[in-house]
Amino acid sequence: MTTVDGFGPVLNARIPGSKSLTNRAVLIAAGAPGTSRVRAPLVSDDTIAFRNALTECGTRVEGSPLDEFWEVTGTGRGPVGPARLWCADAGTAARFLPPYVATGRGTFLVNGSPQLCSRPQRPLLEALRRLGADVETSAGKGLPLRVRADGLAGGEITVDSSLSSQYLSGLLMAAPLMEQGLVVRAEALVSSPYVDMTVTLMRHFGARVDERPDGGLRVEPGGYTATDVVIEPDASTASYVFAAAAVTGRTVTVPGLAAESPQGDLRFVEVLEKAGAKVAATATATSVTGTGRLRGGFAVHMGDISDTFMTLAAITPLADAPITIHGIGHARLKESDRIAAVTQNLRACGIETHQGDDWITVHPGEPRPARIACHRDHRIAMAFSVLGLARPGTITLDDPQCVAKTFPDFHAEMRRLFPAYEHPHAVGETTEEER
Known part of the structure; x- marks a missing residue:
């Protein structure tokens, strides 16, 4: 002192690691071929739920004895179902996982707590459907939902981001796994620093993300490269x-x-x-x-x-x-x-x-x-x-x-x-x- x-x-x-950085890093590492180390991750209810959901998708996530780091072994492509993904109360899991699993193959059931199921998902689900994803919801608004995945070609899209920036971040992180990449524009974006964080982390893992003159973002196809990151x-x-x-x-x-x-x-x-x-x-x-x-x-x-x-x-x-x-x-x-x-x-x-x-x-x-x-x-x-x-x-x-x-x-x-x-x-x- x-x-x-x-x-x-x-x-x-002694402040624990960033939840936003931890969940983004683990998801991106899951899409990178090889093993990445996520150092000083946050270990909490939200991040454990996210980690467990990725494990159900077939990603190997192994922690060191005291969780000083997590080793994430990715495949370089979208996941293979079937899988049931439990998001608990984690909003990042509910918004980031549907675009990710849509780039894979098979059927994925995504669910969460009643509190999480009450949170809006409509702008994200509409964006995924416009990209060709087969997404079905029981209530028509959010979780629980079913994704019948057969890969995503990608393309060009505008996403309503007035309720949450997480819709845009979820689409961006999945974009390198799409066949043609993605051009995406945000409409009425809130909490823009979180999107900047997403792009910074994507680039750290080797993704090619460019800002367009119209304010949109172009993500090239080609996936990620395994690397280490400190949270x-x-x-x-x-x-x-x-x-x-x-x-x-x-x-x-x-x-x-x-x-x-x-x-x-x-x-x-x-x-x-x-x-x-x-x-x-x-x-x-x-x-x-x-x-x-x-x-x-x-x-x-x-x-x-x-x-x-x-x-x-x-x-x-x-x-x-x-x-x-x-x-x-x-x-x-x-x-x-x-x-x-x-x-x-x-x-x-x-x-x-x-x-x-x-x-x-x-x-x-x-x-x-x-x-x-x-x-x-x-x-x-x-x-x-x-x-x-x-x-x-x-x-x-x-x-x-x-x-x-x-x-x-x-x-x-x-x-x-x-x-x-x-x-x-x-x-x-x-x-x-x-x-």
């Missing part, structure tokens, strides 16, 4: 420890999360800087220091980094003026209706909050004790845990273990970094310390 003049100890946070810490997950630094006046550093990260959610630190925190980003790490005051009185567009809007909203009651967050309408279609869930929980804490189709305004106020409804959404749980750190004794989560979706050790790490952190366990639940 080091110190920064005037700001006390610097805490190095950096998850920037979305880092938002919670960075926000905790901002509201406690401490300094938190995330080693390995560099200024040039391909993860768009690292831009959350710019929002914290606007709110009064001090930020330092280098080629090897990013740090946030709280200054003892959280500023409000501004509006911010967080459409491209919407997974972090809840973190800001949850700490805004501690600011000196209201904050409005807009551009986040697609967050209503995530693990929960996140705008509604945040509004509900802040109001339960006695905080004045207003919402619209794609915005939320949160006013300052002293939170009163409340039981937070997590809606099985890991990001709701982690965001409100930061408010609970700043105001001990006010926050109880109804589902504290839903954090296992992306950060199984979240509560333990918060307690390690901030000894005052109280595990916000559910009513009737006992913590490890109490056992």
